Amino acid sequence: MNKIQLSKSSYCSCVQCEKILWLKRFKPEFSKSESSEATFEKGRQVGELAKGLFGHYTDIAYNKDLSVQLEQTKELLQIKPNIITEASFSWDNNFCSVDILKNDLDGVEIYEVKSSTQIRDIYIDDASFQHYVLSNLGLNVKKVCIVYINNEYVRGRKLDLNGLFKIEDITDLSLQKQSEIKDNIDFIRDFMKSHDREREPVKDIGKFCFEPYSCSFWDYCTKDLPSPNVFDISSMAISKKFEKYCDGKISFKDLEKENLNIKYLEQIDFELNDREPKINKNAIRDILDSLKYPLYFIDYESCQYAVPEYENTKPYQQIPFQYSLHIIKKPDAPLEHKEFLADVWDVNIIRTFAENMIKDMPDDGSVIVYNKTFEATRNKEIGQMFPDLKAEMERFNENMVDLMIPFRNRDYYTREMKGSYSIKYVLPALYPDDPELDYSELSLIHKGDEASNAFLSLKDKTPQEQEKIRNGLLEYCKLDTYAMVKIWEKFKEVTDV
Ligand code: SF4
Incomplete structure (x- = not known):
């Protein structure tokens, strides 16, 4: 069997939970994605603007046939020094496109662009995966950086890209992650090999379902829980919900005698016992x-x-x-x-x-x-x-x-x-x-x-x-x-x- 192609976004999904990859592949119809076209568009606009951060650049256009992108990248890499956006690489079926690649005479610099105003751990995983692919292809990766939005920036009449974006050098963190990335990739490939379409992985929910992103398969993975359940309690911290869930206190019936905040108990009581409205005139x-x-x-x-x-x-x-x-x-x-x-x-x-x-x-x-x-x-x-x-x-x-x-x-x-x-x-x-x-x-x-x-x-x-x-x-x-x-x-x- 051919090795599955692993993109950086699939890799990042698996860092959160490997079952996401399986569900995306075999049951994508159960995904309830919260992120709208508008969120995607916001990210795209930021990405487009950031391309101009270091001056003139050459863009590798998206092509359904990834080999076209790979070939174009190979050609452009020969013309040093230059700046390539969406430079694409594949090593051992691990694929990535680099938002901005500074292709210098003595090596390359990776710039991963995010539309967020702060750096999250998952961004470091994302950039480190790119580092892993490029260095295994024999490129000298001199620097790995995250480009993100400076929320202190105040726009003048003209947009100032250097004011709008912040750049954080994460090269050391990325270097430290390289062996972890290899282990993760090995794990993901073994996992996908042993779980074909007919063998759905068994994985219990956990706090990781909401970190770094709310998983779009949450409804699917919780479809067999009693209704209503601890996750329906309004405004209760997610950590508290999982504490109760892990104790086996899941349905409202299980929870009604628990030592909980009075507001949570009131919600449970009203719903379990069909209470009349309460009005403090x-x-x-x-x-x-x-x-x-x-x-x-x-x-x-x-x-x-x-x-x-x-x-x-x-x-x-x-x-x-x-x-x-x-x-x-x-x-x-x-x-x-x-x-x-x-x-x-x-x-x-x-x-x-x-x-x-x-x-x-x-x-x-x-x-x-x-x-x-x-x-x-x-x-x-x-x-x-x-x-x-x-x-x-x-x-x-x-x-x-x-x-x-x-x-x-x-x-x-x-x-x-x-x-x-x-x-x-x-x-x-x-x-x-x-x-x-x-x-x-x-x-x-x-x-x-x-x-x-x-x-x-x-x-x-x-x-x-x-x-x-x-x-x-x-x-x-x-x-x-x-x-x-x-x-x-x-x-x-x-x-x-
Ligand atoms: S809901 Fe949780 S367990 Fe299910 S796929 Fe998503 S992260 Fe994994």
């Missing part, structure tokens, strides 16, 4: 009494650019690009709606966002949000970026009321919330089977990350596609604030106000 009345008209129900959407798109912003800074605002001016006044959705080409996007908000919320009423940390932090950042808007941003924050608090404090709890106080759990729990409040009924965008990815994608779309996306964004954000109005109404209903 006084706590909810306190929230209602704190409100002053006009009531501004507001929600922001934001996105993050790995490579800062706008002047004076940092990598991965949250860029608010949209809000929906429902307004009730006085008791019994009709519900009004205002909204803002930025033009993706607006170079002053954050300022335009803030100025519109100031115009739409002129009075000193309550600014009602769900999970105030997010909106309050954006307002603070806007105040720091634009000192002339600081007072208005502070006014909004001082007037802010968080509708999430009663749910977080369990002053209002139902079994359907499943221990969560996210609006996506709370809303259907308060209004079951109401299609008007059902996010899954929305045409295009159903959650926050879809909204930010949709906005990020706008520049590459046709005018028709842009219009469709913009309508989807407006529809989604509007439901978020309408949901808050409905929560406020429910608070009044259950407290007889």
